[in-house]
Amino acid sequence: MSKKAKVWNSKFSKEGIELSEMEVGLKLLATIDPRGWPHITMISFNRAKTPDQVVWGEFTKGTSKRNVLQNPKQGAFYMNAVMPYKFLQAKMIYTHRMTGGEDCEYFSRGQMLRYNTYMNVEKAYYNSVESVTPVMDLKILPIAKGLILDLFAKRKANDSNSEDKLHRLGYDLYNNPFNPKFISIIDPDDGYPIIIPCFQLRAPDRSKLIFTYSHFKEDLEKLKIGAHVSTFAVIADEIELINLVVQGTFIGTQKFGNVKCGIIEIDEVYNSMPPLPGIIYPTLKTRPKVLNFNH
Structure with a gap:
């Protein structure tokens, strides 16, 4: 890894926001369970809304949604799906959630769900960015x-x-x-x-x-x-x-x-x-x- 990869910034760069907004790519979320063990989930409805805030949506109920209510510390990972592969890592902390609203609507109108009439993103989870790497080459x-x-x-x-x-x-x-x-x-x-x-x-x-x-x-x-x-x-x-x-x-x-x-x-x-x-x-x-x- 280069010296650039060692840098953790306090906010997403413009390039980082663009990477997080991709519809086709890999978006992972790491949470901490009640035992103190890390847990990984793939959450495609997940983006940096602003340089210092990440929003992800609840499509199905699972372990990660319960984990963040007990321990707000999280890690995020974004990687594109085509070469040359680029990725970034982020650390963030959960602040609150909302049922419905503009962010649920944003995720539900994306390519993955726009024609889905029986299930959409129901809740949006809001997270404050603590630190984030630059976009790096894999x-x-x-x-x-x-x-x-x-x-x-x-x-x-x-x-x-x-x-x-x-x-x-x-x-x-x-x-x-x-x-x-x-x-x-x-x-x-x-x-x-x-x-x-x-x-x-x-x-x-x-x-x-x-x-x-x-x-x-x-x-x-x-x-x-x-x-x-x-x-x-x-x-x-x-x-x-x-x-x-x-x-x-x-x-x-x-x-x-x-x-x-x-x-x-x-x-x-x-x-x-x-x-x-x-x-x-x-x-x-x-x-x-x-x-x-x-x-």
Whole structure:
């Protein structure tokens, strides 16, 4: 990353506002759950309305909407969908929300919802910008380097006796080298969650994730053993958008095939797709239905 990438400004630049207003692109939101763990959600109805205010809309009910009401600190990430790839990171704090109004109307009249007559953006969440990076280039060379290093590390890191925490769809999603993947960590400097591109993230088996330090090394090295992280993988094809959130604990680094990797032990797998977002691992334990009332 260049020296420019290290700068955090107090307001969005004109270029940053334009990037946040794109209709086709990737817009992610990181929140903090009641346990203090970061959580990642994709919220397409999300833009910098002014240089110091971000507004995002509620289309479906999920974990992030509950999180911000309990802990207002958030991280945002915006990236365009075509080369050359550009992105920015932001830190912001929730201030209030409104049902209806001009911002809900703005999101509902966009290309994604303008012909949707049965469901629209119902609530708008308003956030004050604390800090934001300049618009940066997502370098392709470090991504390619990560792909090569993964070839050596992934096989060596596989444990055939590990628990199957990640289902087959999630395993394939994280191991497709061309799928965008991201890590959210709590910045130890200020307690805000940040979202880091991590295309080099892989699942060597179905109990853990690993990543090389080939890209965004400075950010990834902020992780300390025992820190909780949230990861996000996504793929879009002509039919549907598939994404998944995997949350885990950073347990340190190890060399696999002479490649240094960070290791994330999987704690939870969260389905972030409609119609029912929620935890799919570990399996929710329920009490058996009572059929006999004679005992």
